[in-house]
Amino acid sequence: MGLKLVSWNVNGLRACVSKGCFQEFMEKENPDVICLQETKLQEGQIEMDLPGYKEYWNYAEKKGYSGTAIFTKEEPISVTYGLGIEEHDHEGRVITAEYKDYYLVTVYVPNAKEDLSRLEYRQVWEDDFLAYIKKLEEKKPVIYCGDLNVAHKEIDLKNPKPNRGHAGFTDEERAKFDNVVNSGLVDTFRHFYPDLEGAYSWWSYRFNSRAKNAGWRIDYFVVSESLMPKVEDAKIYSEALGSDHCPVGLILK
Template sequence: MQVKLVSWNVNGLRAVSAKDDWQWFANSTADIIGLQETKAMPEQLDASLTSPEGWTPYFASSTVKKGYSGVAVYTRTVPLAVQRELPLAEWQGEGRILHLEYEHFHYINGYFPNGGAEILDENGKHQGKFKRLEYKMGFFEAFLAYAQGLRAHKPVVVCGDFNIAHREIDLARPRQNVLNTGFLAEERAFLDRMTSLGWIDTFRHVHGDEKDAYSWWSYKSRAREKNIGWRIDYFFVSGELKDNISDAWIEKDQFGSDHCPVGLALSF
């Protein structure tokens, strides 16, 4: 049995679904689709998004700020259980996590925080400080503790927008971004720690050190046309699933958002 999973930061589900690019959803052969940055409550969506034929949808939406954050999962198989948000109250409210349990694995779809606005020094220079960096790192710690706990009982698949490029190979201009959130040493160290605990970056597992493989491009300066991008969207699996990985990919030619979809195939 093969399970095909796809993840996409759509940068607004209502916006992308109004574009021709959304034909991608109707054509999808995936078993599970995880979307991030949906920016909508379910009641704001039309029936084609809340009850599409052949899919069971689940939503976690921001309750602290409308039109912000949010994740969704469309699944062809009804899960055994569903958990919205991380268990601790301090990490709830922004609609960043959906956890579905299946027969063979736990599945987490996450839209992880970015570092927020930059804090410049008194001379207006970069100093590698950002307003939400502490929140971002705290959220990652809470997420990892939660995922590690799940892993004790069943293998885990994690997908989503991590808002971190792990290594220099994962962005087009690493030297210019060492003081920018998304490529700060402490952010990258978190992914180092994940991999040291046996979590597998499935794209790198399949494709090794393939260059110019990105999943996000700024809307500025024709960055996508020039492929000046970052790989910040991932599928990680716990080490127990290493031998189940059959393919991983980036759908770089799929438009509709500043991100493109990424995918994973597992065999059981």
């Protein structure tokens, strides 16, 4: 068995842990690394019982909002927080862990909001984030994962027609993800499953969406093309409960 990397938007880590869902998933899947988004907590608000894992946290300045974490069995060579850009680094959205053969980045991309009031900011973020990834790539290949808050193609959400122009499925957000895949980065899940329909990672809490599998695929593992020979499979753990997102994974040889 290769190396198992997992990404999960837990939509509030304390809730996910108190339901027992987080521990259950960790025991069942035993990932080598798990990257979290939307931890929604501050330092000292939770004690994780994860023997064998090193923990790295990036908290948002605003309480109960955003936030990311990486729990890893292998200690990284170095860990950095944020993009190093003042306007983007108040919300705890990025952690970068350097390993021998690659960088691993967990990211929680800003949501454009229902009224699209953050779409303009989101565009700036996307350009800056991609530039950050390409800069890392000059040193070694990159794996980045997380809630990217975009369904790239119509196949990536249950109801594309009525959702066109809505947050997460605007032409602008989709075009930014085109830039990603056109720049030598690979959407690993679609690489392995180009035509698989009904593969989603997020379901609204409304309208019984999860039971009907009326979802969106907005959680990704994106990797440098040069790393693809080492990638064995990409996964969606759709049966894992505890959040409105399910975990997604990457298996490395």
